[in-house]
Amino acid sequence: MSVAGRILTPMQISAYTLKRAWHQVSAGSDVLDDAMLPPIGTSPDQYERHVGESHGRLFLVLDDGGTVHGHIGPYREVFVTQDLDQVLYFAAEDAVRELAEHIAARSPGHGPVANLVSGQAELLDRINPAWGSRFRNGGMDGTRPSAACGRDPLERLAWIAGSWREQDPYTHLAFFRGESISAEQIALLHGADPAQIAAGTRLADLRSMDGGTFDHWDIVWETCCYGKAGDWAFLMYHETPGSGPDLEALARLGVTEAVHLNATSAKAIYTFDYMRDGRRVDDDWGVLELIWYDRGRAPYFRGGQLDFLNQAIRRAELDHPELTSEFELYFHALEDAFDLQLPRQDIQEGTVRAAQWTRRNS
Structure with missing residues (x-):
């Protein structure tokens, strides 16, 4: 030593x-x-x-x-x-x-x-x-970080970090990875309307039911958006019918990894959950709140199961000092560590796939 x-x-x-x-x-x-x-x-x-x-x-x-x-x-x-x-x-x-x-x-x-x-x-x-x-x-060893990022830090996932803090477009951002899983399967498992899934309904189609806006439309709380970006299927929603699928149901579908981000802006609670091989990865810390992240201080247990995120966050901090929002830095680290992304144009223009929950039409 x-x-x-x-x-x-x-x-x-x-x-x-x-x-x-x-x-x-x-x-x-x-x-x-x-x-x-x-x-x-x-x-x-x-x-x-x-x-x-x-x-x-x-x-x-x-x-x-x-x-x-x-x-x-x-x-x-x-x-x-x-x-x-x-x-x-x-x-x-x-x-x-x-x-x-x-x-x-x-x-x-x-x-x-x-x-x-x-x-x-x-x-x-x-x-x-x-x-x-x-x-x-950023981790426990003394190696140098990987090569500098060299790209727009907000282009893949972190572009949504700012609005997500205010629960826009949705409270929950969930990502699922596994062999041969589809975004349609994920949406159905959570309770999406099979008819709208089969019809290829888009977010713009649902918006047209309220004259083109969700601003004062209660039904937004009973809808979801979904799709595939890279290796991950994504699902965005405010709430699901019931408690949603458990880890066993996801495993039966073939999901091996899941990342779940939840924003409750009124209470300033923002959480991160990571599931791998049927269990939560959290070093026994329980709920992991994003507000624990403080620039320049590794947010997770040093040398633990999430140390790879400590390293990704440090790379983001060093590569992008121009990002003044810690949420944007954190989201950029997530996209780097997991290769997460969301289709910005599809979401903003309403061409992303969408559906109401089944209970809305029952």
């Missing part, structure tokens, strides 16, 4: 070894001159007492076995490790974030949004180039 270039022999981590190692790192770096090691406790219940706020900064919980649990709030565990170098890296990552925010806010002609992430990377480079590389990767 290395601490800013120093070689450490394996040892059981204790509060003493953590403090001593942090002193060695900070003493050898002008960046960490005045930076304090995150507070250390023995239980996440001590978070607010040690940190002084309900969430936000890093808190280190050290158990009897020498394992360190990183917490951002009492209920949000963001990493678990017995590797001293990793603990010190995460502590440095937390420290330089606050410093980068201060520097970025004072940069002439640039706001904190534009410079925050690259500023964090540069500060970590100065402490330890391997740590800067690890930060740019």
Whole structure:
């Protein structure tokens, strides 16, 4: 293990070894001159007492076995490790974030949004180039991120992020992937009218029932749009008849992966669900809220099942500092990680396939 270039022999981590190692790192770096090691406790219940706020900064919980649990709030565990170098890296990552925010806010002609992430990377480079590389990767290893994006970040999926926050065009955006599945099958499974599916009804056809607009038409809550984009079938809707299909029903249809985004703008709740091979992938975090994503901070458990999303989000942050909306950045990361997309022209012009739920016509 290395601490800013120093070689450490394996040892059981204790509060003493953590403090001593942090002193060695900070003493050898002008960046960490005045930076304090995150507070250390023995239980996440001590978070607010040690940190002084309900969430936000890093808190280190050290158990009897020498394992360190990183917490951002009492209920949000963001990493678990017995590797001293990793603990010190995460502590440095937390420290330089606050410093980068201060520097970025004072940069002439640039706001904190534009410079925050690259500023964090540069500060970590100065402490330890391997740590800067690890930060740019966004994951747990030290490899460099993939090649720069080089395309319009809003062209495939992220174009819809802004309006989706206000539940426009629909509250739910759901994507399904599997061998030989069709968008029609997905729509029928959720309760779409078989006659309208067979007739190839379009969104514009449904709009014409209300003089061309959904603005004041209650029936919009009992409709869906669907189609295929790349490898994924997509389904957009506000609500479904009943509770919708369960994971077993989707598996019987041949669905092996599903991504589900839900917006409840009145409550500012935006959630992400990922299903793979018949089970939810969430590192036992439960409901994953998009507002947990904070620019420059990996939103999901480090080294966990969703670490590939941490890496995709970091690539999006570095490639597209011009995106001021974190929802647009997050959606761009989703399209990069999963190859998700939605047909913008079809949706906006009303040529996307659509149907009412069966109960509307029963």
